[in-house]
Amino acid sequence: MGRPTKADADRRTMQLPPVRVTEAEFAAVSRQAAAAGLSVTDYLRQLTLTGRAVPRRGAVDDRLLVELNRIGVNLNQVARSANAGDPVTAELGGVIARLHGVLEQVGATYGP
Template identity: 40%
Template sequence: MNPTEPLKKKGGRPPSTQKRDQQMTVLLTKLEKLAIQKRAEKAGLNLSDYGRQIILTGKAQARLSPEENATLNQVARLGSNLNQIAHKAHADGIRSIALEAHRLLQQLSQLLDKPADV
């Protein structure tokens, strides 16, 4: 490797600074294990993550569904557009952005009024 060449960065998530190297064993009946597995599956978590959350916090934070993620992404994009509109309003005056702001508010209203799947 040439010292003048820049180092290539590795992609992906950086390694965790905390290693999980301790283990606990819990004895369960088949029914108890099935019940816990179903709850973990419903929360969208693997058994280890589900159990860890339950033990440490008393509840498990369920992962967002793909539909919820898509909605959040759309809201974030609308927020970016709204921020750009605000910058334009400051530069060019408020009247220059009225129609675009109204359109974005309608889109945001439609996204937030979607019925939640339960």
């Protein structure tokens, strides 16, 4: 089975004029595209059309978002219990410990 046919408005049939750059400029653009997880073409298209290039999310980003979401759900449950007058100190300590662990992982992955 082949790929579905794109609508006429979604087909990329037009080309921008070629742009000449030095080897150093091309290397810089290539590094920036690679850092964003994009091909040079996709990087330049995004930069040209929107003024910025949005990096692709990696598997690490997805796992961190899932874990942060879980922690947020736990914090919400703790807040509801606390607002209802239930003692929640032990549970809150566990949630905060998990949050610190995830934040350390984020710092190790994305830190300076």
